[in-house]
Amino acid sequence: MTADPADPAVSAAIRQMRRTVAELHAELVSNGLVVWTSGNVSARVPGTDLLVIKPSGVSYADLTAESMVVCDLTAARVAGELAPSSDTASHAYIYRHMPQVGGVVHTHSRYATAWAARGEPIPCVLTAMADEFGGDIPVGPFAPIGGEEIGRAVVTTLSGHRSSAVLLRSHGVFTVGAAPRDAVKAAVMCEDVAATVHLAVSRGELTPLAQDQIDALYRRYQTEYGQRP
Numbered sequence: 001m002t003a004d005p006a007d008p009a010v011s012a013a014i015r016q017m018r019r020t021v022a023e024l025h026a027e028l029v030s031n032g033l034v035v036w037t038s039g040n041v042s043a044r045v046p047g048t049d050l051l052v053i054k055p056s057g058v059s060y061a062d063l064t065a066e067s068m069v070v071c072d073l074t075a076a077r078v079a080g081e082l083a084p085s086s087d088t089a090s091h092a093y094i095y096r097h098m099p100q101v102g103g104v105v106h107t108h109s110r111y112a113t114a115w116a117a118r119g120e121p122i123p124c125v126l127t128a129m130a131d132e133f134g135g136d137i138p139v140g141p142f143a144p145i146g147g148e149e150i151g152r153a154v155v156t157t158l159s160g161h162r163s164s165a166v167l168l169r170s171h172g173v174f175t176v177g178a179a180p181r182d183a184v185k186a187a188v189m190c191e192d193v194a195a196t197v198h199l200a201v202s203r204g205e206l207t208p209l210a211q212d213q214i215d216a217l218y219r220r221y222q223t224e225y226g227q228r229p
Contacts, residue, residue: 003048005070005079010048014079017045017052017180018065024184029060031188033109042091043180044102049073051095055082086146093151094176098158103180105187108172111194115139116167122190122197125206129197130214131221132189134162142169150174162218165190 004010024041028034037060042053052068069080073096075089085091091104107113115122115137122137124130129137140157143149154174157166164186165175173190177183200206209217 003045003050003072005050010045010050013045013048014050014052014070015065017043018068018070020180021052021054021068022063022065024180025054025060025063027184028105028107028187031191033107033187033191034060035108039107040085040087040091040105041180041184042085042088042104044095045070046102050078051088051091053088053091054085055080056085058082087150089146089148090151090154093148094154094174097151097155098176100178101176101183103177103183105175105177105180105183106172107187107191109187109191109194111198112137112165112167112173112191113171114198115194116172117170119169121167122194123206123208124214125197125200125208126193127209127217128189129193130209130217131225132186132193133165134218135214136208137163137165137167137190137193139167139169142171145171 021041021043028039037057040054042051044051049072051071055067055069067082069082069084070078071084071088072078073092075092077084087106094104119139121139124135138157138161140153143153154166164177175183175186177186
């Protein structure tokens with residue numbers, strides 16, 4: 001499919017993805033993952049070299065499908081009246097280098113960001129972590145905001161990991177998914193396990209799950225859990 005927004009098929013795909021991305025931002029709010037205007041969701045427009053992302057500095061209550069910004073994978077704006085998120089170049093970098101990714105989420109959710117502030121991975125001590133992330137949630141390096149550096153850190157850190165979440169040192173959380181809703185789910189689950197493990201570690205040393213247990217749990221959850229055709 002051509003990436004020309006004037007193409008009727010592309011135009012329809014963009015409209016649908018704008019609605020989807022606007023709705024998913026409400027999930028960040030309802031799950032307590034963001035405050036004020038921080039954080040963002042983006043989505044690849046299927047079959048194109050375009051992405052849809054939140055506008056910069058706009059209140060979540062004011063977000064609409066029409067306010068979502070369309071950019072190409074160099075982070076150049078191609079549709080929308082508002083300036084895109086300051087993280088757009090990093091989202092675009094992730095899409096260019098992880099073709100299997102269809103959605104990216106960034107938050108500063110409280111407990112996960114506390115682990116990021118300490119520069120510590122979240123150890124896989126829970127079945128929910130093994131299910132969703134396939135092991136520890138890794139920590140990536142600090143990277144400046146505004147360019148591709150964060151995206152590069154995300155891609156490099158997740159290379160060789162099954163995790164769909166990464167903690168960026170002294171910053172926050174980035175998650176990826178095959179679809180934008182999958183990335184949102186990963187952000188919700190990351191914060192949930194970060195809080196639980198924080199509470200547990202405050203009581204003493206924890207014992208991570210054995211690798212064979214993690215592998216079995218991950219395989220079951222990814223291939224058997226939920227409704228299958």
